[in-house]
Amino acid sequence: MNFNKTTTYAFKVLILMSHNDQLDYTSTYLSEKLNIQMQYLRRLLTDLSKAGFIQSKRGKNGGFVFAKSIKNIFLSDIIDAVEGLEKFNSCMLENHDCNKEGKCSFHDAFGEIKNKMTDALKTTTLFDLKEKSIIT
Amino acid sequence: MNFNKTTTYAFKVLILMSHNDQLDYTSTYLSEKLNIQMQYLRRLLTDLSKAGFIQSKRGKNGGFVFAKSIKNIFLSDIIDAVEGLEKFNSCMLENHDCNKEGKCSFHDAFGEIKNKMTDALKTTTLFDLKEKSIIT
DNA sequence: GCAAAATAATACATCAAGGTAGTATTTATG
DNA sequence: CATAAATACTACCTTGATGTATTATTTTGC
Numbered sequence: 001m002n003f004n005k006t007t008t009y010a011f012k013v014l015i016l017m018s019h020n021d022q023l024d025y026t027s028t029y030l031s032e033k034l035n036i037q038m039q040y041l042r043r044l045l046t047d048l049s050k051a052g053f054i055q056s057k058r059g060k061n062g063g064f065v066f067a068k069s070i071k072n073i074f075l076s077d078i079i080d081a082v083e084g085l086e087k088f089n090s091c092m093l094e095n096h097d098c099n100k101e102g103k104c105s106f107h108d109a110f111g112e113i114k115n116k117m118t119d120a121l122k123t124t125t126l127f128d129l130k131e132k133s134i135i136t
Numbered sequence: 137m138n139f140n141k142t143t144t145y146a147f148k149v150l151i152l153m154s155h156n157d158q159l160d161y162t163s164t165y166l167s168e169k170l171n172i173q174m175q176y177l178r179r180l181l182t183d184l185s186k187a188g189f190i191q192s193k194r195g196k197n198g199g200f201v202f203a204k205s206i207k208n209i210f211l212s213d214i215i216d217a218v219e220g221l222e223k224f225n226s227c228m229l230e231n232h233d234c235n236k237e238g239k240c241s242f243h244d245a246f247g248e249i250k251n252k253m254t255d256a257l258k259t260t261t262l263f264d265l266k267e268k269s270i271i272t
Numbered sequence: 273g274c275a276a277a278a279t280a281a282t283a284c285a286t287c288a289a290g291g292t293a294g295t296a297t298t299t300a301t302g
Numbered sequence: 303c304a305t306a307a308a309t310a311c312t313a314c315c316t317t318g319a320t321g322t323a324t325t326a327t328t329t330t331g332c
Contacts, residue, residue, distance in 0.1 A: 008229055027308080040290070056310090059299025059307070061307080062307075087138050109256070128245070140319075174322090194279045195328050196278060
């Protein structure tokens with residue numbers, strides 16, 4: 001029910017940037033605004049660039065801007081890029097064979113609720129979050 | 137949406153033990169059956185004893201048995217004892233002030249679904265899991 | 273009461289996530 | 303073209319979760 005710190009940072013950065021999705025944001029600004037250490041944030045930003053969410057401009061007046069529309073960035077994409085989606089799709093008890101035989105009681109009990117969460121992550125975009133569209 | 141390894145071990149152990157909740161289970165048996173390393177499992181079992189879920193019998197013919205009815209052991213209790221419940225109750229983005237001001241878009245979007253999961257954990261017992269009662 | 277079988281406790285090892293520092297590279301602008 | 307402001311890269315440090323080993327303690331049963 002949680003993300004690791006790096007994923008949490010990624011969300012915070014991208015959500016902040018989506019407030020004005022045409023602007024260039026410097027790592028210094030993001031670092032101060034979000035209380036994330038510079039060097040760590042830099043690496044993350046580079047990773048997010050390589051993943052295609054944002055693009056960097058080096059040099060003076062540089063920074064980071066979205067590389068594509070925030071209507072096309074799904075939350076699951078972000079998770080997948082940073083920490084991987086596997087554990088969100090897999091059984092909560094990591095019984096890798098429980099899907100086959102259905103012998104995992106956790107899977108039976110929480111499968112439905114877990115699917116709802118996964119579906120929500122797969123269908124919600126940064127734009128949706130910005131608009132605070134509520135998932136039902 | 138996941139537990140740490142120790143919590144996962146705890147669930148596996150207690151779910152296995154609940155199959156026959158009157159039996160003494162030795163750490164050797166549990167270790168082999170569940171593929172959990174002995175020494176680590178021992179510590180976990182001791183912790184689970186101290187938390188009141190099971191009790192230990194030292195000496196020959198010793199082992200571990202439930203210290204109370206599996207109808208009274210809620211999944212949330214187990215999580216709380218092993219890794220703490222905080223992160224399951226808190227905002228997914230760890231905005232510790234988002235409850236007050238409602239400015240966290242994640243909280244708005246996923247609050248409901250998250251509450252459902254938390255409620256399920258708080259109302260499901262080991263006995264329920266054994267009976268595979270489905271949460272709706 | 274001794275030996276075997278079990279848990280208890282403690283200390284140390286390993287590994288990955290997260291954090292820090294220093295240097296290199298790029299680019300806009302005067 | 304030199305400088306300042308920005309990102310890129312690389313190497314190392316720290317810490318907590320997980321894993322391992324050793325020794326101590328308890329209890330049963332012969």
